[in-house]
Ligand SMILES: [Zn+2]
């Protein structure tokens with residue numbers, strides 16, 4: 001469509017079409033002209049506009065963004081098109097504050113990594129799993145009685161604190177990133193195949209799950225982890241640094257002990 005709008009089909013690189021973090025202003029202008037709406041309205045939809053000061057590294061790739069099934073239920077109940085919420089792209093956004101439920105990054109029907117495709121049903125767009133074709137909806141149970149409700153409540157507090165920290169580009173943001181990197185760094189042992197946070201469990205037999213292994217010792221492990229491991233990371237951070245996630249220069253005792261067990265390269269980055 002954009003190629004057609006541009007007229008000649010030249011000069012429009014496909015990469016520019018999919019950047020909804022900080023979209024190309026020329027592209028927005030084309031869309032706005034074609035739809036006969038104010039370009040400023042499209043600009044206000046971009047993630048960079050909604051979450052200014054936020055480092056892009058904390059925003060998930062579109063294909064990895066989880067969804068809230070209750071939000072989709074609400075769309076249906078109101079009789080309008082279902083749509084993906086911008087907050088679902090935020091790496092720390094794991095619980096829907098409106099519905100107090102964990103988001104889903106796997107299809108509830110086929111368990112594959114979730115990719116949403118939208119299809120028209122009775123004149124409105126409905127969300128489906130692009131792999132198995134199941135309609136994405138919660139089972140209609142009351143949220144407070146679902147098994148993960150207690151877990152979701154425990155994740156929501158640290159999630160709000162991380163959200164607060166990421167709004168300001170200061171030392172706390174650096175320390176948050178450092179703390180997460182250290183938790184997922186390998187233990188300082190020759191035979192270590194486990195991340196440092198394995199010590200938090202205090203269970204000798206605990207091994208790093210296969211799905212989380214790729215994240216160990218990467219520079220941005222949090223953003224590369226599946227949703228439930230991101231949730232666990234937030235819970236551990238809350239346990240180590242307190243409910244308010246205060247990343248002061250002087251680390252709490254337990255955190256200092258835990259971090260001292262990580263590979264040394266990670267220790268030098270604090271602050
Ligand atoms: Zn929701």
Ligand SMILES: [Zn+2]
Nearest residue numbers: 107110129132
């Ligand atoms: Zn599916």
